[in-house]
Amino acid sequence: MTFEAYEAVVDESGHEARGRERQALSLGIDRLERIQRGPFHIEEQVESLLYVRRLWTIFIEDLSHPENGLPDQLRADIISIGLWVVREADRVRDEKSSDVMQLIEINRLIRDAL
Incomplete structure (x- = not known):
């Protein structure tokens, strides 16, 4: 594999990763918007907030990696x-x-910046 080909694969996989991050953030935003609109079951609120929390915990862990x-x-x-x-x-x-x-x-600001 040439360096250029490797660079293209790395760029493409980075692009795919950003796409997955955008998608995950969009799902979190959708869940938060449902809570904002109301009415909602308390279980839905807890699940939505835990989803956003877990997502950002994953981002923080990734960003902390050397x-x-x-x-x-x-x-x-x-x-x-x-x-x-x-x-x-x-x-x-x-x-x-x-x-x-x-x-x-x-979450919208971060998603839109990806």
Whole structure:
């Protein structure tokens, strides 16, 4: 395999990974929007918030990995956003907040930036 061919495979797999990340974020956004619209069952709210929390936990773990190819500052910024998302999802789930709109907006911003 030539270097150019390898580079194309790496670029393509990165593109596919971003597509999967966009898709996962879109699903989380859809779930959060259902909560925002209401009415909903408490189980649906908990499942939706746990989905978003797990998704961001996976992102944070990936970004923390030394082999992650993003620049250090960008990784740190996205990790900070992810930690906020996790905390805010927990606050909504624990009924310390009822505003899901901020979660929806930040997830849209990140999804659209991919």
